[in-house]
Amino acid sequence: MAAAGVAAATRESPPPGGQRAWRSARQTARAILLLAGREMRLAIRSPMYVIPNLIVPLFFFFVMTGSLNQIAAQSGITNYRAFQLPMSIIFAVQGGSAGLNMVADIESGYFDKLLLTPVSRLAVLIGAMSADFMRILVQAAVVLCVAFIAGVHFETGLAGAVGLILIGSLFGLAYSGLGFAVALKTGNAQATQSMWFLTMPLMFLTTLFAPKEALSGWLRTAATFNPMTYVLQGMRSLAIDGWVLGDIVVALLVVAALGTFSVSLALMALRGRVG
Numbered sequence: 062m063a064a065a066g067v068a069a070a071t072r073e074s075p076p077p078g079g080q081r082a083w084r085s086a087r088q089t090a091r092a093i094l095l096l097a098g099r100e101m102r103l104a105i106r107s108p109m110y111v112i113p114n115l116i117v118p119l120f121f122f123f124v125m126t127g128s129l130n131q132i133a134a135q136s137g138i139t140n141y142r143a144f145q146l147p148m149s150i151i152f153a154v155q156g157g158s159a160g161l162n163m164v165a166d167i168e169s170g171y172f173d174k175l176l177l178t179p180v181s182r183l184a185v186l187i188g189a190m191s192a193d194f195m196r197i198l199v200q201a202a203v204v205l206c207v208a209f210i211a212g213v214h215f216e217t218g219l220a221g222a223v224g225l226i227l228i229g230s231l232f233g234l235a236y237s238g239l240g241f242a243v244a245l246k247t248g249n250a251q252a253t254q255s256m257w258f259l260t261m262p263l264m265f266l267t268t269l270f271a272p273k274e275a276l277s278g279w280l281r282t283a284a285t286f287n288p289m290t291y292v293l294q295g296m297r298s299l300a301i302d303g304w305v306l307g308d309i310v311v312a313l314l315v316v317a318a319l320g321t322f323s324v325s326l327a328l329m330a331l332r333g334r335v336g
Contacts, residue, residue: 089181096180096188097195103162104196114200118152119207121145125270126211136275140301142213147225147296148269149208151289153200154233155260159240160253163189167248167334182335186245186327190237197233201226213300221299224309228296232316236260238323245330268293288315 104111126142133141166172175185205226215221239260244253266283267290268276276284284290295312298305 089184092180092184093188093191096184097191100162100189100192101195104192107162111196111200114153115203118149118204121152122149122204122208123211129270133271138272140214142208142211143215143300144272144297145270146205146208146213146300147229147293149204150201150225150229150296151232151264151293153204154197154229155236155257155264159193159237159256160189160242160244161240161250163241163244164248164250164253167244168250172334176335182331183328186241186331190234190241190324190327193237193241194230194234197237198226198230201229201233215300216303217299221304225296225299228292228299228309228312228316231313232292232319235316235320235323238320238327242323242326242330245327245334248334263287264289288319291315 122142122145125145125148130141133144138144163172166175172185176182205222209222215225217224240253240256243256247253266280267287268284273281273284273290291308292312292315295308295310298308302308
């Protein structure tokens, strides 16, 4: 039914003259909305794609704050819950479900049916990633709400909390591009899920549980060169330090660089599959 809706959205004859480009863009936007809506319905019907992405970050949040809160206070970190919150949000948005619905479509043949319609090939990827962004946004918001209930205090207030969710969700969207690239390249669910396990160790080579000043030796060097350190720093500045523009800008630049890289890979994989 969703495929018929997409096909209907693209069967209209383009008008003559300069309106042709506008009509094509409108049809592409409509196809993106239809495909994104379908992806969101699939996510709602498959809660096991979402629940682990909430259990793991909340588990780490409560275990780490419960076990290290007093030690952190002795080290000068007076708001350790806020220090750990970005870590939990990153875990929430960096789940292993990105691209899994697309793999299911490839395996079931639905993806090939989409390619038989006049729908823009780019709309297929953008629609899926748009739905993934909404899922990521909801997961980050749930983790934040639980943290607020647990007593997290934000120096920047509600506006800073919204900014933290947006930075984390944009990072999650950029990261999901890797999952979609693997999904389109391999069409294999196990390979797509393995992206999470391969990149997970990189999270621990950063300022995940302690500030960089508390690290030593090779771990401090690794954290210095790990881009995730600067994403976490930008998010933590909103919760702990206030509106530190330099940290926020650097975090957004890192997210933009990752997004450019991952989406480029996804586009190349899409071109290879439809070509």
